[in-house]
Amino acid sequence: MDKGRLEAFSDGVIAIIITIMVLELKVPHGDDLTVLQPLIPVLISYVLSFVYVGIYWNNHHHLLHAVKKVNGPVLWANLHLLFWLSLFPFVTGWMGENHFSMLPIAVYGCVLLMAAIAYYILVLVLIRLHGWDSRLARAVGCDVKGKLSALAYALAIPLTFFNHWLALSIYVGVALTWLVPDRRIEKVLVE
Amino acid sequence: MDKGRLEAFSDGVIAIIITIMVLELKVPHGDDLTVLQPLIPVLISYVLSFVYVGIYWNNHHHLLHAVKKVNGPVLWANLHLLFWLSLFPFVTGWMGENHFSMLPIAVYGCVLLMAAIAYYILVLVLIRLHGWDSRLARAVGCDVKGKLSALAYALAIPLTFFNHWLALSIYVGVALTWLVPDRRIEKVLVE
Amino acid sequence: MDKGRLEAFSDGVIAIIITIMVLELKVPHGDDLTVLQPLIPVLISYVLSFVYVGIYWNNHHHLLHAVKKVNGPVLWANLHLLFWLSLFPFVTGWMGENHFSMLPIAVYGCVLLMAAIAYYILVLVLIRLHGWDSRLARAVGCDVKGKLSALAYALAIPLTFFNHWLALSIYVGVALTWLVPDRRIEKVLVE
Amino acid sequence: MDKGRLEAFSDGVIAIIITIMVLELKVPHGDDLTVLQPLIPVLISYVLSFVYVGIYWNNHHHLLHAVKKVNGPVLWANLHLLFWLSLFPFVTGWMGENHFSMLPIAVYGCVLLMAAIAYYILVLVLIRLHGWDSRLARAVGCDVKGKLSALAYALAIPLTFFNHWLALSIYVGVALTWLVPDRRIEKVLVE
Numbered sequence: 075m076d077k078g079r080l081e082a083f084s085d086g087v088i089a090i091i092i093t094i095m096v097l098e099l100k101v102p103h104g105d106d107l108t109v110l111q112p113l114i115p116v117l118i119s120y121v122l123s124f125v126y127v128g129i130y131w132n133n134h135h136h137l138l139h140a141v142k143k144v145n146g147p148v149l150w151a152n153l154h155l156l157f158w159l160s161l162f163p164f165v166t167g168w169m170g171e172n173h174f175s176m177l178p179i180a181v182y183g184c185v186l187l188m189a190a191i192a193y194y195i196l197v198l199v200l201i202r203l204h205g206w207d208s209r210l211a212r213a214v215g216c217d218v219k220g221k222l223s224a225l226a227y228a229l230a231i232p233l234t235f236f237n238h239w240l241a242l243s244i245y246v247g248v249a250l251t252w253l254v255p256d257r258r259i260e261k262v263l264v265e
Numbered sequence: 266m267d268k269g270r271l272e273a274f275s276d277g278v279i280a281i282i283i284t285i286m287v288l289e290l291k292v293p294h295g296d297d298l299t300v301l302q303p304l305i306p307v308l309i310s311y312v313l314s315f316v317y318v319g320i321y322w323n324n325h326h327h328l329l330h331a332v333k334k335v336n337g338p339v340l341w342a343n344l345h346l347l348f349w350l351s352l353f354p355f356v357t358g359w360m361g362e363n364h365f366s367m368l369p370i371a372v373y374g375c376v377l378l379m380a381a382i383a384y385y386i387l388v389l390v391l392i393r394l395h396g397w398d399s400r401l402a403r404a405v406g407c408d409v410k411g412k413l414s415a416l417a418y419a420l421a422i423p424l425t426f427f428n429h430w431l432a433l434s435i436y437v438g439v440a441l442t443w444l445v446p447d448r449r450i451e452k453v454l455v456e
Numbered sequence: 457m458d459k460g461r462l463e464a465f466s467d468g469v470i471a472i473i474i475t476i477m478v479l480e481l482k483v484p485h486g487d488d489l490t491v492l493q494p495l496i497p498v499l500i501s502y503v504l505s506f507v508y509v510g511i512y513w514n515n516h517h518h519l520l521h522a523v524k525k526v527n528g529p530v531l532w533a534n535l536h537l538l539f540w541l542s543l544f545p546f547v548t549g550w551m552g553e554n555h556f557s558m559l560p561i562a563v564y565g566c567v568l569l570m571a572a573i574a575y576y577i578l579v580l581v582l583i584r585l586h587g588w589d590s591r592l593a594r595a596v597g598c599d600v601k602g603k604l605s606a607l608a609y610a611l612a613i614p615l616t617f618f619n620h621w622l623a624l625s626i627y628v629g630v631a632l633t634w635l636v637p638d639r640r641i642e643k644v645l646v647e
Numbered sequence: 648m649d650k651g652r653l654e655a656f657s658d659g660v661i662a663i664i665i666t667i668m669v670l671e672l673k674v675p676h677g678d679d680l681t682v683l684q685p686l687i688p689v690l691i692s693y694v695l696s697f698v699y700v701g702i703y704w705n706n707h708h709h710l711l712h713a714v715k716k717v718n719g720p721v722l723w724a725n726l727h728l729l730f731w732l733s734l735f736p737f738v739t740g741w742m743g744e745n746h747f748s749m750l751p752i753a754v755y756g757c758v759l760l761m762a763a764i765a766y767y768i769l770v771l772v773l774i775r776l777h778g779w780d781s782r783l784a785r786a787v788g789c790d791v792k793g794k795l796s797a798l799a800y801a802l803a804i805p806l807t808f809f810n811h812w813l814a815l816s817i818y819v820g821v822a823l824t825w826l827v828p829d830r831r832i833e834k835v836l837v838e
Contacts, residue, residue: 079272079326081652086280086468089659093667094284096733098292101671101740105748124733128726135652135722149326150444153319160287160315167292175296253723270463270517277471277659285475289483340517341635344510351478351506363487372492461654461708468662476666480674531708532826535701542669542697554678563683 077144080152084134087156091163092127095120098167119170122246123162129252130159130189140210141200151199155192161185179241180234186245187227194220223248268335271343275325278347282354283318286311289358310361313437314353320443321350321380331401332391342390346383352376370432371425377436378418385411414439459526462534466516469538473545474509477502480549501552504628505544511634512541512571522592523582533581537574543567561623562616568627569609576602605630650717653725657707660729664736665700668693671740692743695819696735702825703732703762713783714773724772728765734758752814753807759818760800767793796821 099116102109134155165185169178197214204210226248230241290307293300325346356376360369388405395401417439421432481498484491516537547567551560579596586592612626672689675682707728738758742751770787777783803817 079276079329082273082655083276083280083322083326085652085656086277086659087284089656090281090284090663092729093660093663093733094288096736097288097667097670099734099737101737101744103744105741105745105750107750110754121730124726124730128723131656131726132719132722135656138652146323149323150319153315153322156283157312157315160284161290163287164290164292168296171292171294172296177296177298181301270467270520273464274467274471274513274517277468278475281472281475285479288479337514340514341510344506344513347474348503348506351475352481354478355481355483358483359487362483362485366487368487368489461658461711464655465658465662465704465708468659469666472663472666476670479670528705531705532701535697535704538665539694539697542666543672545669546672546674549674550678553674553676557678559678559680 077138077141080144080149081138084138084152084156085131088127088131088134088159091159092124092131095123095127095163095166098163098170115173116167116170119166119174122249123166125249125253126186127159127162129249130155130193133193133252137197137200137214140213142204142208142210144200145203147199148196148203151192151196155189155196158185158189158192174238174242176234176238179238180231183227183231183234183241183245187224187231190220190224190227194224219251223252268329268332271335271340272329275329275343275347276322279318279322279325279350282350283315283322286314286318286354286357289354289361306364307358307361310357310365313440314357316440316444317377318350318353320440321346321384324384324443328388328391328405331404333395333399333401335391336394338390339387339394342383342387346380346387349376349380349383365429365433367425367429370429370436371422374418374422374425374432374436378415378422381411381415381418385415410442414443459520459523462526462531463520466520466534466538467513470509470513470516470541473541474506474513477505477509477545477548480545480552497555498549498552501548501556504631505548507631507635508568509541509544511631512537512575515575515634519579519582519596522595524586524590524592526582527585529581530578530585533574533578537571537578540567540571540574556620556624558616558620561620561627562613565609565613565616565623565627569606569613572602572606572609576606601633605634650711650714653717653722654711657711657725657729658704661700661704661707661732664732665697665704668696668700668736668739671736671743688746689740689743692739692747695822696739698822698826699759700732700735702822703728703766706766706825710770710773710787713786715777715781715783717773718776720772721769721776724765724769728762728769731758731762731765747811747815749807749811752811753804756800756804756807756814756818760797760804763793763797763800767797792824796825 099113099120102113162185165178165182169182172178194217197217197220201208201211201214226244230244233244234241290304290311293304353376356369356373360373363369385408388408388411392399392402392405417435421435424435425432481495481502484495544567547560547564551564554560576599579599579602583590583593583596608626608630612623615626616623672686672693675686735758738751738755742755745751767790770790770793774781774784774787799817799821803814806817807814
């Protein structure tokens with residue numbers, strides 16, 4: 075089974091997720107600056123999620139690049155990842171509309187954590203299919219960065235109830251570390 | 266006529282269907298747990314439909330993989346299947362918002378049944394084009410699983426008016442049996 | 457310049473148009489048959505537009521199949537066609553919500569007419585690029601069916617104000633004649 | 648890393664942006680001409696944005712055609728461009744609903760300016776990857792037209808507060824100059 079349609083379908087779903095998030099930025103009534111003001115947190119929330127979905131697309135792109143074949147479990151592990159990504163528009167809108175209050179930030183963190191776990195499962199299913207001595211396995215390595223990110227989200231979620239701005243800063247900080255693309259896979263592929 | 270654009274178009278439509286369903290999960294006003302509670306049935310309904318649309322994408326992916334050529338009737342049989350799949354967001358939202366009450370569950374079952382019939386028609390049109398002794402025909406076989414699923418939906422629809430939770434359980438049960446990808450086609454293709 | 461991305465972009469836009477039309481089928485409040493009744497004209501309107509957009513996708517698929525190259529004017533002629541197709545969700549929703557009253561039917565006809573003209577312009581621009589003695593030109597021929605359809609829409613629009621059911625019947629009738637795929641192009645391609 | 652998925656993802660996002668803009672054209676209640684009248688500015692705003700997004704797709708298509716390879720920074724420069732394009736539906740709807748009043752026109756100009764800058768950054772990142780003596784660099788040249796367009800937007804934004812119709816005319820005028828596709832790249836590619 076070839077990976078072409080898996081890539082095409084994932085690209086389609088991720089493209090739609092990243093684009094329909096902007097629909098939460100509702101066109102306001104009125105045409106002065108005061109109507110734009112309540113939209114600022116929604117816009118910031120949108121930017122954060124745009125970056126996160128962009129990170130997943132980039133990493134997915136790199137990961138699939140090293141993939142030779144797919145099977146049934148890979149298709150489902152991929153759909154599982156897409157499911158958690160599909161909840162981004164909801165949690166983004168909820169966090170933005172409530173001006174980054176406590177519970178929405180915690181729920182946003184849960185979706186981040188579940189997406190990270192789903193990505194990790196996808197990597198494991200792919201490595202099991204290709205073998206632990208495959209180029210893919212070497213390219214991904216033990217994925218310290220991915221595990222640390224998941225750990226950061228897991229810590230940020232309970233932290234929200236003490237200081238939700240700190241939790242939000244963790245999400246922003248993790249995103250910044252990922253803006254640098256995954257050079258490990260690129261490196262092994264060039265070798 | 267090659268099958269590439271048929272796959273690309275189907276991937277596009279299915280990707281959009283699976284993603285816009287999440288728009289039924291409306292961002293609530295307020296930021297405490299009480300506003301999330303009424304969303305739980307909508308979320309469960311979304312998960313069920315996400316799995317069903319995922320099943321159709323997986324099976325469509327497997328089916329098209331064995332296809333060599335397409336013609337006019339195949340294009341229309343495929344659009345017919347996409348039409349019934351496109352009603353998923355509506356019935357999903359309706360079933361979720363009404364907390365799985367009777368009529369929405371019955372209507373959901375009708376869409377499931379019509380999609381199963383449309384898939385079966387697509388298979389028949391494809392087999393007629395490739396011949397009953399083609400690799401495609403052998404790969405699909407007599408599709409007992411597909412026919413039993415359609416039968417289960419057909420039984421669940423009237424059952425709704427006696428015990429709608431039982432009907433819903435049938436939908437969930439059938440989905441679980443399909444989470445296992447269609448090994449018959451994979452097997453024949455590997456031969 | 458190759459035609460691959462033109463096909464991919466058109467597939468994407470048409471897939472989205474055909475799918476977001478279903479968003480006009482708003483999830484009703486309540487769970488009995490009475491809430492479904494006002495949705496029936498919206499559903500019928502959706503089916504008609506689904507078939508029309510499907511026809512455009514099929515014919516576009518056939519047309520592009522015979523195309524060897526594209527240039528700037530082709531890209532714009534194609535976008536012009538996509539623009540008129542993009543108005544389908546609006547006119548479909550308006551016609552359905554107003555239970556097929558006069559003005560919406562006339563406006564629907566205007567969009568049908570403009571899409572037919574835009575398709576014809578695309579064909580002309582493609583033939584000018586490939587030459588009047590190309591396989592594409594022979595495959596398309598003088599497109600009597602396309603011209604007669606445009607004529608039918610042009611007649612149906614003023615007719616709406618005398619008998620709008622007759623106008624609607626013309627739209628349905630033309631759609632039925634197109635459900636048969638464009639065998640002319642298929643025939644020449646097989647030669 | 649190959650450019651195929653970058654093109655596919657960009658096509659997907661741009662196709663969705665250009666199509667969901669039409670959702671701002673809300674289906675009105677009532678079926679006479681008076682309900683269509685307030686939609687005219689929304690429609691005009693939609694046409695302008697459809698042309699602008701179409702221009703970006705065309706130029707992106709031409710640009711990527713000359714590209715041989717992509718890397719991490721290219722993926723992010725591309726996502727940055729898509730981010731600004733994704734704000735088109737919002738500013739289009741806001742400008743249309745407020746009948747082209749002052750502030751929405753200025754904000755529309757800001758999004759135009761940022762998209763132009765993002766496109767320029769993408770070009771620079773691509774040239775840095777391919778080398779200043781590559782066919783890509785020669786094809787793009789010093790991009791006088793792109794720089795003049797950005798300058799025009801930058802001038803139009805403050806101008807809005809003196810005469811917003813003049814600012815709007817500048818947007819329309821720049822769009823018209825771009826409807827002609829980028830012959831420079833086509834020319835060099837043919838050489």
